[in-house]
Amino acid sequence: MEKAYNPTEAESTHYKRWEERGYFAPEINENPNAEAFSIVIPPPNVTGSLHMGHALQHTLMDVLTRRKRMQGYRTLFLVGVDHAGISTQLMVTRQLKKDEHKTPQDIGRETFTERVWAWKEKYGGTITNQIRREGLSVDWSRERFTMEESLSIAVRNVFVRLYEEGWIYRGTRIVNWCPRDKTVLSDLEVKEETRKDGKLYYLKYPIKDSNKKITVATTRPETMLGDTAVAVNADDERYKDLIGKTIELPLTDREIPIIADEYVDAEFGTGAVKITPAHDPNDYEVGMRHNLEKLVVMNDDATMNANAGADFEGLDRYEAREKVVEKFEELGLLERIDDYEVVLPHCERCRTVVEPLLSEQWFVNMSEMRDMALDLMQKEHAPHFYPNVPHEKVYTTWLENLKDWTISRQLWWGHQIPAWYDKAGNVYVARTKEEAIKKAGTDKLAQDSDVLDTWFSSALWAFSTLGWTGEEVQSPKSKVQSQETEQLTTDNRQPTTDLETFYPTDVLVTGRDIIFLWVSRMVMTGLKFLGEKPFKDVIIHGTVLDKNGQRMSKTKNNGIDPLDVFDKYGVDATRMTLAGSSTGADFAWRDEKVESFRNFANKIWNATRFCLMNSEGAQVDYTFLNPKAEAREIIKTLKDELREFDEEDEEFLDKVIPEFAADNPKENLSIADRWIISRLNKTALNVNKALENYQFHEAVQLLYHFFWDDFCDWYIELVKDEITSEGVNTKRDTARSRIITILEQALRLLHPFMPFLTEELWHKLPEVSHALHNCAYKNAAATIMLTDYPQGDASMIDEKAESEMQAVIELISKVRNIRAEMNIKPSDKPAIYVAANQDLQKIFRENKAQILKLARADELKISESLDAPKASARGVLSGNVEIAIPLEGLIDFEKESERLENQLTKLNTEGERLTRQLANKNFIEKAPVEKVNELRNRVAEIQQQTAALRQNLTALK
């Protein structure tokens, strides 16, 4: 083995093998009764490439999945990408322009769509290959794409059904229009940005048959060309008598009325508002109330159209703005211009300022589905968000204020809206053109040219990917499945079976930015079309920030590419870093952090290397870890005699186990063995508990601490002499087997987090097959990913062993501490005097060799009371243990007394505080008895230690 772990090698070999052998597919689990676990990936954009957010999210999902798979669940981690309408279309359009100097219109819709598919085939695999690099155990045989046939059928069926039920409608509304992408956007795709360089223009409008003028304020003067009224508040004394009068709208030949509307706030601006119903959502409402004309003065690229007048037609909206202001100034109608902070809506994707525009679009009224989702939350508290605060509330509040969703997009790439129009403009919504023709009674039909919002198909992701098409009645497993339905299933991969098995999915892991865009919509469609929520739990992970706590962004160019991190530190170290961040909280990326996990990986590598250097005669011997398991093994082999023995019959086992007591390996275990077994089981229990609660960072901490501190720093060191001893003997082989077995268990515990390293090392272990009984998978011998995940056994926690070991550790640490403080050279091996009670004396005697080695001492003198030479450095330990290290000729009396004084001061401070607390009558009366006793015991110990230290001090002088 190499001296250091080289991640590249392991990463390049194992994934391929896992994938080729089908380990990721749920079918690898042949147990027909296995419980299912499923998780769908939030589909990345087909145009996208991996960023830190993905890496975090993917790591969490893979940790959950790999653990469940090891636990014997029939596990599906479903992967796929979405077609990303706008981005993909833009990308291909750009390429077309660059390569052929053509526009999509030049080549036509059909050819363009073909080009996009070709682009997808060629470049769409970027992110999926990066997903392989991450080591995700996703089932590639079920990879999905939102534009593929089966998912498209689902989209059409959902559209048709919602239309037929009256939830989808076509209407003319003010929508968010992106003049660059030339498409409508939903509210959620619009990002508001505050601009400090805005202006507020005060324009004077002349009143007809009068020399009076009325001043309106606006941030967008160019829209005045589309004004169809000026509104004031009816209660505003200033304007009361102007209501009903007519304005001669400057720069146009139009006359518009002054109307009264409660929308107008008399306190703001001039108290008079220009009304442009076709270019402002609020004005639109006012226009509707007063039956005003809705005059559109802009084209779809935000240039002015003919309605704006000959002077302005063709001008860009900002040019028009300047010109309008100029003309007002010339006419003496510009009152003034104020600096004004404006909030402008921007297209989330291209950052163009969104134009509110009156246009005809398709909408979904979500009220029915919304009520279903709210009802579910109220009744079942589902889906359950992690962390629950604040996401549940944000989710609920958003649903409560839900507005209609604009679903049409003026693009060519996407699911074309299944609506057809006849010559008279009548609309026929149908699953296919044939069906539309039948409905219309004519084949002279044109399909709606728009496509659906990408999120419309993403909203179905949790079940469309499992084969749900909506063709016929299909239900998840919890619903009764009729014979007929199964026969009617058309998909060739038995989709209903996947749907039955894996819906609802167990958990969704995603970022908070798409709680509304995606999570809530999936809940709503899931409830509506499947009658059941699409997932039980939703984990909302945090944002990975840069090292200064800033959001990563292209404009700031402060992004960290996960692939660079993989190259530099390895995938496993990166995964540990990401999983080790607190669930749900944002965290600043630090290279130092991933470096420490790179070091951890290397530590694991080297610990294994050490074990393997001394592995001759060793075998993985799972049974010594757990006598109960061993009994179970033996009983199994005696199955015939025992006949109907139930393996889970714990009561019976408890009776039988003592029968095996004579051979109970526990009797042969050293304190160190019992201690590490206890620590292992405690760690396993806690890691599982942490993961059940999605406390990934807790699990990471536990594993890190167990492996490095417990296993490497203490266990390996304690048994080192034994396993490296020369010559073949049973004692040596037993010790070797034990350490390998503990290591093997630790690797399994680590596997969901560090799949590559653990797989690489696991294959190097001798006779791993010995450890594989009880595994759910017959292929388990070939990979650690199909071995049992150690669940931990509470009965194997040995508190006595832990406290005994603690005494040994404390003793060794104290000696080391004295050595360091007294500047004893590493080569000097003094004697150690220890005074302790009978029990501890026994422990120290049993571990004498290890204490001498780890404390670098020559001699260990254990007795009831300390009888060390005067010239000794001394210390007190818990359990009333005292130690002394003779330093004849070496000791610096002044330094030693200073050291002892320091210890005394510390003890005094603590003692005083505790005594004060114990003197408090209220504390004695109200605090729990255990707490009071705990303090009393501690005070007693402090008193003893103080007395001992005082004596030591006196002896020095």
Place this chain on the structure above:
RNA sequence: GCCGACUUAGCUCAGUGGUAGAGCAUUCGCUUCACACGCGAGAGGUCAGAAGUUCAAAUCUUCUAGUCGGCACCA
């Protein structure tokens, strides 16, 4: 404007009523036969501030300040 989160060691962060923790950085000492991506031993915090509840508060309540986020926005 409304809602929420956060503020703990130099840095990044754990820690939901009972003596403050980790990693990195830092100090001292180590070519100890797995690992210098290492080993051993230290130093370092009035837990943002104030008030309250409690025998007991980093932890619960209220207020203040700062940071960040979500939602809604008046032309």
